[in-house]
Amino acid sequence: xxxxxxxxxIRTFVLNELIRNPGYGLGDDEPMITGGLIDSxxxxxFGVFVEETFDIYIPDTDLTVANLDTLNQMVDRVMQxxx
Amino acid sequence: xxxxSFSFAGYVLLVLxxxxxxxxxxxxxxxxxxxxxxxxxxxxxxxxxLAILTLANFALTGRIRAGGTPRRAVLWAGVGxxxxxxxxxxxxxxxxxxxxARLDTWGVESGAGGLDILLPVxxxxxxVAVISYLVDVYRKQVAPATDLVDFALYMAYFPKLxxxxxxxxxxxLPRLAAPRVVDNDQLARSFTLIVLGAVRKLVLAxxxxxxxxxGVFGNPDQFGAPQLIGYLLIYALALYNxxxxxxxxxxxxxxxxxxxxxxxxxxxxxxxxxTEFWNRWHITLSHWLxxxxxxxxxxxxxxxxxxxxxxxxxLLPPMLTxxxxxxxxxxxxxxxxxxxxxxxxxxxxxxxxxxxPAGPPQHQPRWRQTLAMLFVVTLVVLAWVPxxxxxxxxxxxxxxxMLDFSDLRRPTVRVFVVILPALWLDWVQYRRGDxxxxxxxxxxxxxxxxxxAILALFLTSQVDTGAPFVYQGF
Numbered sequence: 001x002x003x004x005x006x007x008x009x010i011r012t013f014v015l016n017e018l019i020r021n022p023g024y025g026l027g028d029d030e031p032m033i034t035g036g037l038i039d040s041x042x043x044x045x046f047g048v049f050v051e052e053t054f055d056i057y058i059p060d061t062d063l064t065v066a067n068l069d070t071l072n073q074m075v076d077r078v079m080q081x082x083x
Numbered sequence: 084x085x086x087x088s089f090s091f092a093g094y095v096l097l098v099l100x101x102x103x104x105x106x107x108x109x110x111x112x113x114x115x116x117x118x119x120x121x122x123x124x125x126x127x128x129x130x131x132x133l134a135i136l137t138l139a140n141f142a143l144t145g146r147i148r149a150g151g152t153p154r155r156a157v158l159w160a161g162v163g164x165x166x167x168x169x170x171x172x173x174x175x176x177x178x179x180x181x182x183x184a185r186l187d188t189w190g191v192e193s194g195a196g197g198l199d200i201l202l203p204v205x206x207x208x209x210x211v212a213v214i215s216y217l218v219d220v221y222r223k224q225v226a227p228a229t230d231l232v233d234f235a236l237y238m239a240y241f242p243k244l245x246x247x248x249x250x251x252x253x254x255x256l257p258r259l260a261a262p263r264v265v266d267n268d269q270l271a272r273s274f275t276l277i278v279l280g281a282v283r284k285l286v287l288a289x290x291x292x293x294x295x296x297x298g299v300f301g302n303p304d305q306f307g308a309p310q311l312i313g314y315l316l317i318y319a320l321a322l323y324n325x326x327x328x329x330x331x332x333x334x335x336x337x338x339x340x341x342x343x344x345x346x347x348x349x350x351x352x353x354x355x356x357x358t359e360f361w362n363r364w365h366i367t368l369s370h371w372l373x374x375x376x377x378x379x380x381x382x383x384x385x386x387x388x389x390x391x392x393x394x395x396x397x398l399l400p401p402m403l404t405x406x407x408x409x410x411x412x413x414x415x416x417x418x419x420x421x422x423x424x425x426x427x428x429x430x431x432x433x434x435x436x437x438x439x440p441a442g443p444p445q446h447q448p449r450w451r452q453t454l455a456m457l458f459v460v461t462l463v464v465l466a467w468v469p470x471x472x473x474x475x476x477x478x479x480x481x482x483x484x485m486l487d488f489s490d491l492r493r494p495t496v497r498v499f500v501v502i503l504p505a506l507w508l509d510w511v512q513y514r515r516g517d518x519x520x521x522x523x524x525x526x527x528x529x530x531x532x533x534x535x536a537i538l539a540l541f542l543t544s545q546v547d548t549g550a551p552f553v554y555q556g557f
Contacts, residue, residue: 005447019390020436036445039358040373044381051382051508059222060378061251 001054001082007075013049014071028072031050033065040065046074056081084124086245086332087284095336102340111232111259114340118241121544122205129203132168135240139164140213143221144227158221164212169210172202174414194195207411208247209238211371216252218375225253233259237419240342242532246326248345249367263341273338275519278536279508280331283324286539287505291321293546294498300472303481311481317498318471319464320505323352326365350513352463355455357428360463368408377404392437401429412470417478420469428462 007028015022018038034036043063050056056078068074084091098117102110122130146152191214216237219225228234237255299314306314330347337344351363362371379401388396402423409422445452465482472478509532512518521532 036355039356040362041358041377041381041400044378045385045389045391047378048382048385051386052389059224060382061219061222061224061253061374063374063378 003079006078008026009053010074011071024073029070031069033069050078054078099339107261107262111236115232115236118239121241125204132203133551136168137235141231141234147220148227154221158217161217165210165214205245208249212249215371219253242337243344246329247367247372249343254541265341269338271522272519273335275522276331276335280328281540282536283328286543287501288321288328289327290501290543291317301477303484307424307492308485308488309491309493311485313494315464319467324505350509351512352460353456354459355452356459360459372397372404372408375405384538397433402426416475417469417472420475421466424466
């Protein structure tokens, strides 16, 4: 899986479905949950998105702020499980 | 033996003296023996129940390790056994009288009275902890425990045994296996937490509790609206400082053994929305509910229908999660009402989020953040009515009484002598985002604050409230 492609897909999902603001200039290392852009419960949506888009299952207990607060962290997790 | 007693302090010092003389493995054995000895001071029956459940859960996951039994079967058996134990000890008084009453209306004589089974203190906490262990073993996120001593210590560790924090096995078992480091920094943190906890519990919570008239939640019709509002605010602060105080103390004590326990509170009354509140209040339970009820429910529903506006997706996860929280706190309809209220609050937040673009709350103007905090704390405090009231009708009476200003009697202004320091303490921690901010103060300021804390503890020790920790009842 190409990292750039993965990042683009996740970015689009986050902007359209979680933040619901497609025009927001989200930084790759901008904290989304601790920054208040999305709440931790939105990670359930992210979990299902990753299952359906990348065929990867992230356990519920790994859907945490510590693991998935930034776009880069989300991409890292997908790339890690894909490899 | 309560954790604010001198006997507990002496007990900890005795165990520490032996502990520091031992290498790590015997340290764990000592802690296990000390934990059971501590629990025996409450009841031999409690210790027996804990021991039986510990052996049962260890044996179950041992079947996975041995490879003989399917993981799913072990999971269901384990969850079933633990929930059954909790149901018998905790909820017998809830469903058995109802069941007997129904049998009577159908003309069936049950011939059974109440079972009068006493809930072992701490059971609600260690049961949810071990359920998280079973689920994590099933999901292969943690290996089945191979060391009975360490596993038994995970279940029984005395600083967290009575009222948490609820630790995950995958975090706690490695800490038990790791070398212990108790340096000057750790000692400073532990001592600060213990003093903070003692001040919260003995100075703030117990004093505020003394200011609450005995019958206010049971007979709200005897009080005026200003009194009901005032006493509710007092209760909100008393409850918070009671539980946060307990957590501070046990985390400080555990730090003396070189074993870290998770934080459970982060200035929750300064939350700007309800989701933030549940990431600041009883954090370990909130995260347990999120990981083992909210997320699995959400994902199952989202797989069926990925729409954010789908009604079941919006309603079911928050409502189920908060109803479970209510049920965990106690066997009563008023607790379920409390849980349902918070479920409605969270659903409301999600509905709002559908139509409003998101943005970081800390980027909002200060006045909006303050208004948001006041709004959230109002909702939370109002929900404490059914949490504390003996039943739903009296909770409704309390709310109704808060709107009836025909009686304008109010609480004494002396309560502000306690309320203001309680709010100041949280404000200082909130501003720095650090519960141990005092360690970064100049030495003179630290010394002055410590002297003040000791004076306050001395003064309040002259009045024996006998008030137990609220969360020991759950």
